[in-house]
Amino acid sequence: MAEALSRNRNSILSVNGKDYQIFRLDAVTDGHVDQLPYCLKILLENLLRHADSSDVTADDISALANWDPIAEPSHEISFHPGRVILQDFTGVPALVDLAAMRDAIVKLGGQPNSINPLSPAELVIDHSVQVDHYGNPAALKLNNAIEFRRNQQRYAFLRWGQGAFKNFQVVPPNTGIVHQVNLEYLARVIFDVNAGNSRIAYPDT
Numbered sequence: 001m002a003e004a005l006s007r008n009r010n011s012i013l014s015v016n017g018k019d020y021q022i023f024r025l026d027a028v029t030d031g032h033v034d035q036l037p038y039c040l041k042i043l044l045e046n047l048l049r050h051a052d053s054s055d056v057t058a059d060d061i062s063a064l065a066n067w068d069p070i071a072e073p074s075h076e077i078s079f080h081p082g083r084v085i086l087q088d089f090t091g092v093p094a095l096v097d098l099a100a101m102r103d104a105i106v107k108l109g110g111q112p113n114s115i116n117p118l119s120p121a122e123l124v125i126d127h128s129v130q131v132d133h134y135g136n137p138a139a140l141k142l143n144n145a146i147e148f149r150r151n152q153q154r155y156a157f158l159r160w161g162q163g164a165f166k167n168f169q170v171v172p173p174n175t176g177i178v179h180q181v182n183l184e185y186l187a188r189v190i191f192d193v194n195a196g197n198s199r200i201a202y203p204d205t
Contacts, residue, residue, distance in 0.1 A: 022201055116166040
């Protein structure tokens with residue numbers, strides 16, 4: 001099965017005169033791929049795309065292709081997200097960890113710029129607002145001003161992080177809640193990325 005996958009799992013999709021490499025679900029002849037829920041087909045494409053990595057095996061692909069909705073889960077598979085969405089409560093500690101990793105690699109004689117998120121990481125600041133003023137037309141403006149004063153150091157740190165790390169973007173406060181911003185502004189639906197001399201198209205996850 002592994003040899004069949006390496007030979008047949010990718011194909012070329014032409015759209016508006018551009019060619020994209022895609023990973024074909026019908027390359028998996030085992031199981032019942034056509035009957036899988038859409039979300040599991042997304043996971044299967046993810047496995048096919050990373051089948052050359054050390055953490056994806058033919059058994060993983062077979063287990064997902066043979067998914068049984070009433071059986072107890074018995075096989076763990078890997079997942080490589082296309083991007084990571086964060087809000088500020090979880091994102092600030094993650095950024096602190098990345099900064100600490102850079103300090104550590106400098107002490108070991110390495111290059112700090114080698115430490116970056118592997119996948120695009122997008123942080124939406126939406127958990128910092130508090131309601132101090134209400135019941136008057138100026139409430140939003142007043143609350144926003146207080147929010148910036150209270151969180152000046154955190155926001156400055158996040159701004160630094162956006163400039164210091166590749167693959168890291170910050171959506172400023174007062175833009176919207178993380179779920180809204182994700183759906184309306186950040187979601188790609190399909191990723192289109194360079195891969196050597198070709199381009200790869202794959203689902204946003």
